Amino acid sequence: MPLKKVAIVGTGAIGGYYGACLARAGFDVHFLVRSDFAALKERGMRIKTPAHEWVDPRPKIYRTSEEIGACDLVIVALKATANGALDQLVSPLLSESTAILTLENGLGSDELLAEKFGAQRVIGGLCFICVYRTQPGEIMCLHPGSLSLAEFGRPRGPRLMELEAAFVRAGVKTHAADDLLALRWKKLVWNVPFNGLSIAAGGISTDRILALPELESEVRALMLEVIEGAAVFNFKIPIDFMEQQISSTRTMGAYKPSSLVDYLAGREVEVEAIWGEPLRRAEARGAELPRLRMLYSLLKALTSLPPSSAR
Numbered sequence: 001m002p003l004k005k006v007a008i009v010g011t012g013a014i015g016g017y018y019g020a021c022l023a024r025a026g027f028d029v030h031f032l033v034r035s036d037f038a039a040l041k042e043r044g045m046r047i048k049t050p051a052h053e054w055v056d057p058r059p060k061i062y063r064t065s066e067e068i069g070a071c072d073l074v075i076v077a078l079k080a081t082a083n084g085a086l087d088q089l090v091s092p093l094l095s096e097s098t099a100i101l102t103l104e105n106g107l108g109s110d111e112l113l114a115e116k117f118g119a120q121r122v123i124g125g126l127c128f129i130c131v132y133r134t135q136p137g138e139i140m141c142l143h144p145g146s147l148s149l150a151e152f153g154r155p156r157g158p159r160l161m162e163l164e165a166a167f168v169r170a171g172v173k174t175h176a177a178d179d180l181l182a183l184r185w186k187k188l189v190w191n192v193p194f195n196g197l198s199i200a201a202g203g204i205s206t207d208r209i210l211a212l213p214e215l216e217s218e219v220r221a222l223m224l225e226v227i228e229g230a231a232v233f234n235f236k237i238p239i240d241f242m243e244q245q246i247s248s249t250r251t252m253g254a255y256k257p258s259s260l261v262d263y264l265a266g267r268e269v270e271v272e273a274i275w276g277e278p279l280r281r282a283e284a285r286g287a288e289l290p291r292l293r294m295l296y297s298l299l300k301a302l303t304s305l306p307p308s309s310a311r
Helices: 013-024 037-043 080-093 109-117 158-169 180-200 206-211 213-231 239-250 258-264 271-284 290-302
Strands: 005-009 028-032 045-048 053-056 060-062 073-076 099-102 122-135 138-151 174-176
Touching: 005 013, 005 080, 013 028, 013 045, 013 053, 013 073, 013 122, 013 138, 013 158, 037 060, 073 080, 080 109, 080 271, 099 109, 099 158, 109 122, 109 180, 122 158, 122 180, 138 158, 138 180, 158 174, 180 206, 180 213, 180 239, 180 258, 180 271, 180 290, 206 213, 206 239, 213 239, 213 271, 213 290, 271 290
Parallel strands: 005 028, 005 073, 028 060, 045 138, 073 099, 099 122, 138 174
Antiparallel strands: 045 053, 122 138
16 A cells, blocks of 8 residues: 555544654655644644654644545544544545545444445554643653554455554554454453543543542453453453553553543543443343443433533
């Protein structure tokens, strides 16, 4: 897959960070920007990590997909709650051979993109990373972690290996895998408890969750249920992966998961993609996940209210 022109749809923390890494490595990256357009035009894009920082003073930014035109790769880094705009945002970026890499959380985005644009285009990416937007045009990456890639409905092939090599060239620790759905369940091991409890426990960061023995115990219990849910699809997630996720989270400090950031800002939270859809799929296979069901119900109730009313 020739990777000459890349579009980023969703220039938030995730899309901005990976797009900036690719641009810094010499790839021709075009950012679709809406709310932060003026700030990026004036100040450029700044990426900060604990080790270093860099600035792209003139990122290629656009207000519409039509201005960008057809690309070799479209990276979708939207929230699942914004998927209603996919046709408008993605269609103008496609040629016959364009690949689509979705970095969305939870379950369902791969199937939706395949239905809209063709299964042969779709690649999934799972971002095991600690990154957030500090202000318009500025992104802080506390822990670069890794990126896992897999084709939708197909084992890895030459296209995926070329994409893996591109991200490695951009300084991103990347792994190409054979089973996308297995990767998605693996990412849920972290997302379900930490994104969920950060809201349900009153709007607290990950360090505070792990500082309270009762909440750390609930983290472990929810992780085990996600592992049980994955098992009914024959995806085996080792218990030591759970311990690795907890250990790495301790190093993040006062990190606010993306769902908490959205909740506190009054934006729609990805309740269905991260909690609802995994629960429905696992229960349909006979799994019993009472803690996940309770958390899902609680989050539906909390996110239907303004943050100040829910706390």
